[in-house]
Amino acid sequence: MKKLYLLLLSAIMGTAANAQTWDGTTAAWTQGDGSSSNPYLIENGQHLAYLSETVRNGETYEGKYFKLTTDLDMGINDEQKFTPIGFFDEYIDSENQGGGMIDDSKYFLGVFDGNYKTIDNIHVYYVDPNPENGIGGTGLFACISQNAEIKNLNIGENSIIEGADATGAIVGAMNGGKVINCSNNAVLTIMGTGPTGAGGIVGTNNGGGTISGCSNNTNINGHNSVGGIVGYVDKSGIIENCYNTGMITVGGFFAGGICGYLTSGTAKNCYTTGNVPSDGIFNQAVIGTTDTGVSIENCYYLNIPNAATDENPGVTAKEEADMKTESFVTDLNNGQNVWTIDSKNMNQGFPVLSWQVDPTPVSTESIQEANINVYTIGHNLYIQSETSCQAIISDISGKIIVNENIDNKTITLDNKGLYIVTILSNGQKYNHKVIIK
Structure with a gap:
């Protein structure tokens, strides 16, 4: 009887x-x-696929907010393929002399908060039906622009991103917008004989967008303009506080541990430990090649025998032992509080980003400075403030439990667990973690 019970339990758990x-x-x-304050909640793969479908049909979601509530398994073991969110279709009007650039892209223009969750077992697949256009655009998001923001998201190691031009795990093509606190462990498969722009996070950043606080932890093999973080950057794009650990190789031109081709823009406070072979054309350890006027500041690479070096101003070679010290973390931070020592051995002792160690940092000191007191007794949460404030309380899944104005009010939380308390007061936002035991 006991054996039958265990078999039934296993079947139920498997289902x-x-x-x-x-x-x-x-x-x-x-x-x-x-x-x-009350974003659309992406609670399963069907919701994510619906987002893809509606954006490709022309809905931009400009000014709208999304939040991923749980890790997603996107069915790669069941041979499911996921079509990117959006459609990149920017091309030169060849039919009219002097016609200029035509942009028929379907951009995502909202804010997508991954909530530090992981999307894994995803096979992102898109091949341009008109390959002679060379427009590309493959990633979880095909393209973003303007005030779009993709943040706090991980792509798992059992995933495949398969595309041609402008291929990246998070975003294929950026024409503005931001990608913040994202990491990639997926395999990038670049098809064709000469695609341009492949990166662990973003394929091409061609509109002044910002890539910040991101990491790539997988090898990337592309054709032209290949980087651990982003393949190609133009129009004053920014790469900051990013690192790469994967090997970066190309069949054509321009490979770098952080960026393959930086034609215009800034790279700062970044490092790479990934091997970039020295026998490639315009291969360098951090930034493959640049044009006049770019800015490279406070960037570093691991000194690997027989691998590419980097002659760009603002780039420094380091030995492994030096890169695992607190002083190197201080150098990377450069007056910020973005980097931290790898105390949990997440990255073989090399520095990691603070959000990777604690994705929801407590800001108790800021709350105290604002004369706001948050504490619990049993299942009761107490918020004491000298002025009226708004409280948003979320459970660990990201689901909002309370969203209302608070004036020294007691809130009862029925379930045990970790809660995130966000206080909005006098135009400032403060985060606090509480545990109900």
């Missing part, structure tokens, strides 16, 4: 696990109103 795997269908989200 529950399979229920979490994306089945290739779409379904509209049911939680949230798209505001910053």
Whole structure:
């Protein structure tokens, strides 16, 4: 009887696990109103696929907010393929003399908060039906622009990103916007004989966008303009506080541990430990090649025998032992509080980004400075403030439990667990973690 019970329990658990795997269908989200305080909640693969479908049909979601509530299994073991969110279609009007650039892209223009969750077992696949255009655009998001923001998101190691021009795990093509606190462990597969722009995080940043606080931890083999973080950067794009550990190789031109081709813009406070072979054309350890007027500041690479070096101003070679010291973390921070020592051995002792160690840092000191007191007794949460303030309380999944104005009010939290308390007061935002035992 006991054996039968265990078999039944295993079957039930197996069914529950399979229920979490994306089945290739779409379904509209049911939680949230798209505001910053009550974002649309992406709770499963069907919701993510619905986002892809609606953006490709022309909905930009400009000014709307999304939040991923859980890790997603996107069904690669069931041979599911995920079509990128959006569609990049920027090309030169060859039919009219002097016609200039035509942009028929379907951009995502909202804010997508990955909530420090992982999307894994995803096979992102898109091949341009008109390859002679060479427009590309493959990633979880095909393209973003303007005030779009993709943040706090991990792509798992059992994933494949398969594309041609402008291929990156998070975003294929940036024409503005921001990618913040994202990491990639997926395999990038670049098809064709001469695609341009492949990066662990972003394929091409061609519109002044910002890539900040990101890491790539997988090898990348592309054709032209290949980088651990981004392949190609133009129009004053920014790469800051990023690192790469993967090997970067090309079949053509321009490879770098951080960026393959920086034609215009800034790279600062970055490092790479990945091997960039020295026998490539315009290969360098950090930035493959540059044009006049770029800015490279406070960037470093691991000194690897027989690998590419880097002659760019603002780039320094380091030995492994030096890169694992607190003083190197101080150098990378450069007056910030972005980097931290690898105390948990997440990155073989090399520095990691603070969000990777603690994705929801407590700001108790800031709350105290604002004369706000947050504490718990049993299941009761107490928020004491000298002035009226707004409290947003979320559980660990990201679901909002409370969102209301608070005036020295007691809130009862029925369930045990970790809660994130966000206080909005006098135009400032403070985060605090509480545990109900």
